Amino acid sequence: MDGELLSETFVELTDxxxxxxxxxxxxxxxxxxxxxxxxxxxxxLLLADPRGELRVxxxxxxxxxxxxxxxxxxxxxxxxxxxxxxxxxxxxxxxxEAQRWPRFAAAARLSGFAAVQALPMxxxxxxxGALNLFRASPxxxxxxxxxxxxxLADVATISLLHERSLRHxxxxxxxxxxxxxxRVVIEQAKGKLAERLGLNMEQxxxxxxxxxxNHNLRLADLAQAFIDGTQTVVGQAVAAEPRTTARTGQPxxxxxxxxxxxxxxxxxxxxxxxx
Amino acid sequence: xMRDRASRVWGLVAIRASLRGGSVSAADVCTAxxxxxxxxxxxxxxxxxxxxxxxMSVTDEVSEHLAELELTLGEGPSLDAxxxxxxxxxxxxxxxxxxxxxxxxxxxxxxxxxxxxxAFPLRIxxxxxxxxxxxxxxPGPLTAFQLGDALVFADTATLLLLxxxxxxxxxxxxxxxxxxxxxxxxxxxxxxxxATGMLxxxxxxGIAEALLRLRAYAYAHDRRLxxxxxxxxxxxxxxxxxxxxxxxxxx
Numbered sequence: 001m002d003g004e005l006l007s008e009t010f011v012e013l014t015d016x017x018x019x020x021x022x023x024x025x026x027x028x029x030x031x032x033x034x035x036x037x038x039x040x041x042x043x044x045l046l047l048a049d050p051r052g053e054l055r056v057x058x059x060x061x062x063x064x065x066x067x068x069x070x071x072x073x074x075x076x077x078x079x080x081x082x083x084x085x086x087x088x089x090x091x092x093x094x095x096x097e098a099q100r101w102p103r104f105a106a107a108a109r110l111s112g113f114a115a116v117q118a119l120p121m122x123x124x125x126x127x128x129g130a131l132n133l134f135r136a137s138p139x140x141x142x143x144x145x146x147x148x149x150x151x152l153a154d155v156a157t158i159s160l161l162h163e164r165s166l167r168h169x170x171x172x173x174x175x176x177x178x179x180x181x182x183r184v185v186i187e188q189a190k191g192k193l194a195e196r197l198g199l200n201m202e203q204x205x206x207x208x209x210x211x212x213x214n215h216n217l218r219l220a221d222l223a224q225a226f227i228d229g230t231q232t233v234v235g236q237a238v239a240a241e242p243r244t245t246a247r248t249g250q251p252x253x254x255x256x257x258x259x260x261x262x263x264x265x266x267x268x269x270x271x272x273x274x275x
Numbered sequence: 276x277m278r279d280r281a282s283r284v285w286g287l288v289a290i291r292a293s294l295r296g297g298s299v300s301a302a303d304v305c306t307a308x309x310x311x312x313x314x315x316x317x318x319x320x321x322x323x324x325x326x327x328x329x330x331m332s333v334t335d336e337v338s339e340h341l342a343e344l345e346l347t348l349g350e351g352p353s354l355d356a357x358x359x360x361x362x363x364x365x366x367x368x369x370x371x372x373x374x375x376x377x378x379x380x381x382x383x384x385x386x387x388x389x390x391x392x393x394a395f396p397l398r399i400x401x402x403x404x405x406x407x408x409x410x411x412x413x414p415g416p417l418t419a420f421q422l423g424d425a426l427v428f429a430d431t432a433t434l435l436l437l438x439x440x441x442x443x444x445x446x447x448x449x450x451x452x453x454x455x456x457x458x459x460x461x462x463x464x465x466x467x468x469x470a471t472g473m474l475x476x477x478x479x480x481g482i483a484e485a486l487l488r489l490r491a492y493a494y495a496h497d498r499r500l501x502x503x504x505x506x507x508x509x510x511x512x513x514x515x516x517x518x519x520x521x522x523x524x525x526x
Contacts, residue, residue: 049423049426049463050419050422050423050426051280051423051426051427051430052280052423053463055463056465169416170364170365170366170416173362173364173422174359174361174362174363174364175361176361177360177361177362177426178359178360178361179361180463181360181361181396181398181400182360184398184399184400184401184463184468185360185400185401187400187465187468187469187472188400188401188468188469188471188472188482189401189472190469190472191468191469191470191471191472191473191474191475191508192472192473192475192476193472194469194472194473195472195473195475195476195477196476201469201508223401224401227400227401227472227475227482228401
């Protein structure tokens with residue numbers, strides 16, 4: 001295990017009090033680093049929506065089948081069990097779990113996963129979701145990996161629930177709902193970009209993510225601007241807005257007027273901004 | 276679990292409409308939300324873009340005053356919710372927290388008789404339809420259950436306002452889903468969002484209209500929304516701008 005990366009990850013997972021905290025980016029750190037630090041092939045994070053279901057908020061890979069697998073866990077699967085019990089749930093060999101989770105085990109095997117470990121996102125009595133770790137080969141997860149995975153999940157949970165103020169549960173719910181909506185914006189943008197350039201969803205996501213990183217934009221802001229037609233993703237950057245610093249208290253207005261004309265190659269149909 | 280809740284909320288809204296003897300409207304969402312979320316009043320603002328928005332419905336004078344205060348002062352929970360895509364939850368307007376967030380509004384709203392305000396954006400990803408606001412005369416947070424209900428009332432209002440823009444919907448029940456399913460508004464599936472994004476390109480429309488066209492297609496073919504979305508994402512189905520909504524067009 002990369003000790004330096006581990007330390008860095010812990011620092012990043014406690015860094016939620018910054019002015020421009022972005023929950024989607026934060027949760028992607030948790031899933032991406034889980035894959036880099038632990039002997040796992042994929043990681044995904046589900047958080048509880050107060051509407052009454054678990055929602056996918058981050059995944060180390062955007063492969064459609066993986067997302068589907070996470071979503072299936074509203075009905076059954078280790079993540080749901082871990083969320084309900086607040087305890088880790090492991091399955092070293094999914095072939096042996098056909099009775100426990102018939103649909104999930106079959107879907108996971110189809111997606112190329114043989115073992116799964118779910119870790120609760122929990123602080124005392126409060127369970128806010130669960131982290132899923134997948135491995136392609138069967139066998140028990142190394143105890144050290146499980147401990148570190150749980151520690152990462154714990155630190156992230158504590159950071160999210162951090163008592164910033166008396167209204168901390170209001171703050172968490174505000175951020176969670178904004179993050180869930182951002183997830184939807186990102187999926188919509190992936191679809192639009194995939195269709196425009198003839199890409200699959202994974203390629204579209206990588207393009208969006210890299211573009212956001214290279215231009216110092218929030219992924220969700222870029223996705224929104226791309227759909228609104230005020231931002232292209234390929235070719236010249238147009239109307240790129242610098243990463244906002246006015247995050248706390250005063251959310252910036254993403255609905256600012258579009259630039260007067262569409263750039264060459266943008267292809268945004270006329271009148272799109274009218275909606 | 277989620278679908279049950281969406282069906283229940285839709286039922287509460289539909290009952291209000293039938294008591295009034297009309298078809299379901301924004302007013303019904305507000306009155307049903309007041310009873311179910313256990314708040315004092317509610318208001319609904321329709322706004323598709325950065326414009327000030329249009330106050331569609333209020334349940335009482337205080338609600339109307341609160342909505343107008345925000346527009347006058349240019350700050351407040353509804354405006355924040357619209358801009359951020361997440362709700363603005365203020366369990367106690369008398370706190371320093373609320374005062375620093377909305378210096379003018381927090382004081383004015385307290386004087387107007389509000390102890391707590393909760394505003395919910397009407398959003399499906401990049402699609403904006405407006406804001407649902409509720410207030411309580413006395414301060415205090417929403418329970419997790421009330422918060423969940425309020426979010427589903429907002430989802431219901433979102434589809435109601437969106438479908439009101441769609442001439443082809445023809446008084447369709449916005450919550451009775453295609454394919455004989457109950458309330459598909461409850462289904463949070465990445466494929467539906469991806470397919471909506473793809474349709475903006477295929478149809479050359481904005482994102483809101485793309486979703487309406489996706490829903491209309493599913494209705495017309497009596498198929499589940501998620502299945503149609505899966506076919507679009509799997510590139511087994513394309514919709515074209517000319518495709519008729521009743522026949523085989525677009526397939």
